[in-house]
Amino acid sequence: MFRKLINLFFGLLILAGASLFAKTLVDSREPLQAKPRSSEPPLVQVHRLEQSGADITLQTHGTVQSKTALQLTSDVAGRVLWVNPELVVGVILEAGTAIARVDKTQYKLALAQAKLALRDAELSLADAHTRFKTRNPRHPQIRRAEAQVATAEAQIKKAETDLARTEITLPAKALVASKQVALGQYVAPGSVLANLQTVDAVEIALPISPAELELLQSASEVEVELVSVNNDKLLWSAQLSRVNQQLDRNTRVAYAVAAVQEPYTLTPPLRIGQFVKAEISGIRLNDAFRVPTSALFENRFVYRVLDDSTLQRVTVELVRQDARSVIVRGQLGAGDRLVLSRLDIMTDGMQVTVGDTP
Structure with missing residues (x-):
């Protein structure tokens, strides 16, 4: 019993000493300095x-189309006796090339009859002069004979024109788009022989939005560069021909029309039907x-x-x-x-x- 009391006493003594030592350490520590919290402004780039x-470049696209489409028709009636073998779809023919020839027999006959009618009219005029000119230079018989001569001369000109039109020629250098004429076919005036597209100039309709239309109209000098869709190295320069003011009813877009002169003489040629990308530059907003x-x-x-x-x-x-x-x-x-x-x-x-x- 006495031993237990001694152990308890020494335990309490150790605890008291430890507490006294800890208090001494705490009291000897320097007090903490309170510092105000600082907030740095955020960093921005x-x-x-x-x-x-600012310069603006519009990017769009379009298909090369002929500026003028021709529908070659016959001005005379008759059977086709000859068709140019070069009249093939996809071929370019020079201006003045003969396309087809119509049987000219009846037109030669009409010309001969017109010439005969002119001789008869001239004889009638001479007879009228002999009979009436001394009495009245403007006698009705003379005037009638003069009218007959004028009519006969007009008939000769018409017969010569019809005879010339039996050979149908191409009015301009063009690409054959379709062919409707065949050897032995009977044609009437107005019959379509072929559809062609001129190649002296082509146009490319380039769709643009209404906002881009306003930007384009504010520009003074615009340049258009065409790029092949299949090969970015194939480039062509074009000119802005016009800007259509009417919006497409289905797509609600406008069209800027670019033009290229003599496209088939370029290297490489710009072909009708080719799909190209376009860059329209020269627009600046000051x-x-x-x-x-x-x-x-x-x-x-x-x-x-x-x-x-x-x-x-x-x-x-x-x-x-x-x-x-x-x-x-x-x-x-x-x-x-x-x-x-x-x-x-x-x-x-x-x-x-x-x-x-x-």
């Missing part, structure tokens, strides 16, 4: 605007800026960093957008710093730290 003005896409927020405003490193929100008009940049109009100026970074909270007057300007 900016884009500095250069001089105003009151707009091209900025990175990340500078535009909600497609309607940007944040500008002021000289005191605070933000200012500026409402802008989105004019055009591509993969890497946008063109905007608004109360902006050269030298402005636009925020590219995306922060959780961005408000007018917010303090920021500007990083290196790219």
Whole structure:
């Protein structure tokens, strides 16, 4: 019993000493200094605007078409006695090439009859002069005979024209699109012999949106470059011929029409029916800026960093957008710093730290 009391006493003594030692350590520690909490402005990357003005290139596509389509018809009636063997679909024929010949027998006969009628009329006129000219130079018989001569001369001209038209020739250099005439076929005036497309010039109708139409009309000097869809190395220069003001009823797009002169003399030739891409350049907006896409927020405003490193929100008009940049109009100026970074909270007057300007 006595031993237990002694062990308890020494245990309490050790605990008291340990507590006293711990209190001494705590009391001897230097007091902690309270420091105010600091908040650094968020870091943002900016884009500095250069001089105003933005160049725009419209990208579109279209199919090469002949500027003029010809429907070759017969002006006379008769049986076709000869057809040019070169009249084949897809072949280009020179102007003046004979296409077909119609039987001219009846037209030779008509010419001979017209010449005979002229001789009879001239004899009648001579007889009228002999009988009536001394009494009345404008006697009705003389005037009637003169009219008969004029009619006969007109009939001769018509007969000669009809005879010449029995050989049907091509009025312009053209590509044969279709052929309807055949050897031995009987044709009447107005019968279609072939459909052709002239190759002196071609046009390419290029679809553009109504917004692009407005941009195009504001440009003064426009250049059009055509590129082959199958080979980007095949290029052709074209001229903007006109801009159609009517929108397509089905697609609601407008068409800018590009023209190329003598397309088959180019190297390589630009062929009718070829599908090409087109780049329309030369459009410049002097009151707009091209900025990175990340500078535009909600497609309607940007944040500008002021000289005191605070933000200012500026409402802008989105004019055009591509993969890497946008063109905007608004109360902006050269030298402005636009925020590219995306922060959780961005408000007018917010303090920021500007990083290196790219």
